[in-house]
Amino acid sequence: MAGVTRQRPRRRSRRRRSAARRVTVASVYKEGYQQGYKQGVTAGRESFDTLFDGTSIIIPTYNKRDYLKLCIESIARHTDLPYEIIVIDNASTDGTAEYLQSISGQIRYRVLEQNHGFAGAVNQGLMMAKGSTILLLNNDTLVTPRWLDNMLQCLNSDSRIGMVGPVTNYISGEQRIDVPYESVDDMLPFAEAFNQCDPAKWQRTDRITGFCLLFRRELLERTGYFDEGYVVGNYEDDDYNIRVRLQGFELALARDTFIHHYGSISMKALGDQFMAVNNENERYFMAKWGNPHALVYEAREAALRMGDASAGWPPNGETGFYPSFVFVKGLGDTVYWISEGQRHPVAGTVQVPVIHLSQLELKRWPVGAQVAAVEAESTWRLVPAEPLTGTSALASAPDGTLYYVESGIRRRVASLHAAQAWGLLDKPQAVFPPETLMSLPEGLPVIAPIRVVQRL
Template sequence: MTSLSPDLISVIVAVFNGIDTLQQCIDSIAQQTYANKELIIIDGGSKDGTVDVLESNRDKLGYWVSEPDSGIYNAWNKGLSQAKGEWICFLGADDFFWDAQVLERMASQLMTVPPDIRVAYGQIMLLNNNGENLYPIGEPWQGVKERFKQVMSIPHPGLMHRRSLFEQHGNFDESFRIGGDYELLLRELKEADAVFVPGLIMIGMRQGGLSSSPANSVESMWDVRRAQKMHGLRLPGFFWVMAMIRVYIRLILWNLIGERMTRKFIDFGRRVKGLPPYWTKT
């Protein structure tokens, strides 16, 4: 990481073959009313025209590079080596800031965060593949603090990491394919606290990433468990066990009755519990 610039917010974006969504991501950052920001984009050697998008947006980028990498955590670590901000957030090319005032509103809250708090977050809006809003996720820290030690219970896109978090704990562990963001946050939040900013939707997040398919959901849950073991949590907790049972039921149904019927069945169960539909909408 490079030398600190007080009050600067660094936004690091990882992309690979993201031509369909990258421009919206860049525009959402460039249009922020908060001026003291930098945008760092790490491309994994795209071949679909992504590099052309980066070239045409040079004036909006503080730094960018296009070269092969070993995954999203390797890309984000490359971005960290260039970041100058006191606060740092991470996006994928499918993500975008929800409106032009997001960083300004978050920055005003960050000014009041005690120095010993190094994680701050708002909500993210889940979107389906057609760009339609599903529902926001993200709850106050005190309500999810204990659950976080078992499952990823806070949204990572747009989450603000104080620079000192990386200085104390190091960068993302690149041996993870899906769960590296959880493992990084667990280093800090297994003992420390985070700050939730109510009423602030940070990011629009399209569904369909690595962890959305049943097989990848299983891998994601085992990544979470590996992270817990790394940090002294020897036994899985109730929330992790229940989440894993749901993942395996979904995988079994997917193979037995097909994807379409499984999606309908799961969303029927969500409606019974008073939750909005998800699986038939994505």
């Protein structure tokens, strides 16, 4: 028609169409990411307890990125058997976190928000480990040809062997050997010739240092985590040695296996604080154990009297050295009453000491029937006139030795620290005639629970 101007439909500009596509792509990406994340979390939970037939190598580290890098590279170069590397960074400030992120496809790692010391970092790694065997390794080490093969052969040669360590150039005790090299560049030819598997060179010992320590997963499940009562570092490996030996396991040195150790790099960095840390940990060790070697002997004698002194005894691991008729709890709010080899959920509020344990320790007791708080607490407070089944009491021998009398069994309390740690000093103390107390059959000693902060 005349005078009428037709207008074409307006087209969206190219810029608007592009923006719309970006919005669509972004929303699809976000939705896909969320679905993938949920699936990943589900898969992770379902596979949490899945293990692999290999070795979890746990490396605690703090502010020594370059040493850590050399250590990890040496593992990749000289380890042919299946393994995983788990690095726990104790809040380093030297770029360690960025380095770990750059190799995240090759290792598993966790960066802690604060320094939890050697024991705290090791425990974090133990909670993450998936291997059938576990190896603790200092960050200032260089592993060498056949190092893991030789140590595993030593460990697997005898079920009585609980832990194995190598020899090195820098350490205290029996593990130190003289070496012919002066430079690390000359170390590998020496190690190559040295590391020839030879069972004749395997040696039983009473102490293995924690700079390189190999053991089975079953030992972890029996013995538990490292004691975080030791600040920063030192003595926590001695503590673990004692706990393993109490169960009848032996310690072995694979003297056919050498790894290089730069030597206490993190501890040296403490400078003037080193002696204060070392002295504090020594005090804690002595307060906890007193004479630990005598305790190991007494535990084995008690095991013989009970008819089994084999490695891996008692059947419930370290928990066999814990007292009965006490209240405990793990990560949750549930309080348990330990009695008759079971943990009984407690209904009601408990007014007496409740001891915090790790989940690894707690699960060694099967769950029993629920008990009322007032009933269990009444048993806890009872002062028996004579040792009876179903009762417990703290009693002193004429020489001052503390005993925990439990269902007619006399158990020596390892130390005053152990009595305090279990809240036994809060119990009314029984007064048994000395001849009655000392005539009771003697059971396993009572040792202190470890201090541990679970972070997973």
